[in-house]
Amino acid sequence: MGAFTILAIAAAAATASATNLFVSDYSGSVTSFSLTARNGTYNLTQTFKSEACAPNPSWLTIDANRGLLFCLNEGLTSPNGSLSSFTINANGSLNHIKNTTTISGPVNGVIYGAAAGQRAIALAHYTGSAVSSWLLNGGGKFSFNQDLPYTLPHPGPVPARQDAPHEHEALLDPTGQYILVPDLGADLVRVFGYDEATLKLKTLSPLVAASGSGPRHARFWNPYGVSCDGCPTYMYLVAELASTVTGYAVTYLPNGGGLNFTEIYKSTTYDLLNLPEGNAPAEIQVSPxxxxxxxxxxxxxxxSLPTPSGALAPSDSISTFRIQEDGTLVFVQLWPSGGLFPRQFSIDSTGSLIAVGNQNSQNMAILLRDVATGLIGEPVARVPLGGNTTCVVWDE
Known part of the structure; x- marks a missing residue:
């Protein structure tokens, strides 16, 4: 057993026992799994399944402090999408609270507003070319707040994918005062403030990304790991169509006027000397x-990874970069994701386990990760899903 494996198992074994995960897939299911670890052996057991977010669950937003799970149905086979809510039980089972129709194509959502006051969830709608907002009324109940639809005057440089605005994610800046929405179709990252009383979104100046790059997901970072006045702040933007990651130094404009972005770094998301044609990056995360x-x-x-039968199956990958103090990145590792089309992944709170939703392999893979070196190891557990896997989150 190598040094990496020993370190990773030691870090993970104490925390992995009886940990719940929630996984969505395009068959219509939200499934709960229990991950257990004993003597370095990991096991995933299905404990619950719900069809209340059918037909095409695309994203899960967990509100762990309040024991809530919100599920977005992309509506691939229907004219509209939907938003569903659940309360989470200790054993990982879910109680469905509410479902309502939305603009088509919701694929991502983020909760915003004062922690102890009125809050809302903002949704990014890919096929619906829109952002919507829903007030959270406690106990999983919610009500409509706002729709913001968008159009393009003409197709973008990649007409097959940039025929219309395609909002792909909604995320908060570190201070919680701004919501950012990468738009793959319009080559923008839309920026919103919001009214503290109504939580209605207010449009601010966007970040204009490289033409034809297709912004998909982004993450913020600063050297201290916490929000603070005057801290250097950076944002990393993954562009799906260009297969790039771009780092920006972010400054805050006065009087809630928005954000200013200065490009400081750019590279491919892959082995820099060997980028395969058609590579399409998806998720991005900062380690805990x-x-x-x-x-x-x-x-x-x-x-290629071995299957239970002993045959080899192809696998896509996860790239790891080390973040430098000045916000630039140093490439560290390219490693198999445990299947094909890793649409989304989540890192547990210890940083020692990565749960990957491999969309086209219709599985969830659990990868070990060495928290000291950042290196990822082989899958220690894989479980099939009923359809294309779209999202996986830890209940922590």
Whole structure:
């Protein structure tokens, strides 16, 4: 057993026992799994399944402090999407609270507003070319707040993917006062403030990304790992169509006027000397220790992994970069994701386990990760889903 494996198992074994995860897939299911670990052996057991977010669950937003899970149905086979809510039980089972129709294509959502006051959830709608907002009324109940639809005067440089605005994610800046929405179709990152009383979004000046790059997901970072006045702040933007990650130094404009972005770094998301044609990065995360940036790569089949039968199956990859104090990145590792099309992944709170939703392999893979070096190891557990996997979150 290598040094990496020993370190990773030691870090993970104490925390992995009886940990719940929630996984969504396009068959219509939200499934609960229990991850257990004993003597370095990991096991995933299905404990609950709900069809209340059908037909095409695309994203899960967990509000762990309040024991709530919100599920977005993309509505691939229907004219509209939907938003559903659940309360979470200690054993990982879910109680469905509410479902309501939305603009089509919700694929991502983020909760915003004062922690002890009125809050809302903002949704990014890919096919619906819109951002919407829903007030959270406690106990999983919610009500409509706002729709913001968008149009394009003409297709973008990649007409097949940039025929319309395609909002792909909604995320908060570190201070919680701004919501950012990467728009793959318009080559923008839209920026919003919001009214503290109504939580209605207010449009501010966007970040204009490289033409034809297709912004998908982003993450913020600063050297201290906490929000603070005057801290240097950076944002890393993954562009799906260009297969790039771009780092920006972020400054705050006065009087809630928005954000200013200055490009400081840019590279591919892959092995810099060998970028496969068609590589399509998807998810991006900062490790819990604030030292590494991880990005999933789809459609590259760079690796082969053994299956339970002993045969080899292709796998896409996850890239790891070390974040430098000045916000630049140093490439560390390219490693198999445990399947094809890793659409999304989540890192547990210890940083020692990564749960990957491999969309086209229709599985969830659990990867070990060495928190000291940032290196990822082989899958220690994989479980099939009923359809294309879209999202996985830890209940922590």
């Amino acid at each position: 220790d604030n030292r590494f940036l991880l990005i999933s790569n789809r459609n590259n089949t760079s690796f």
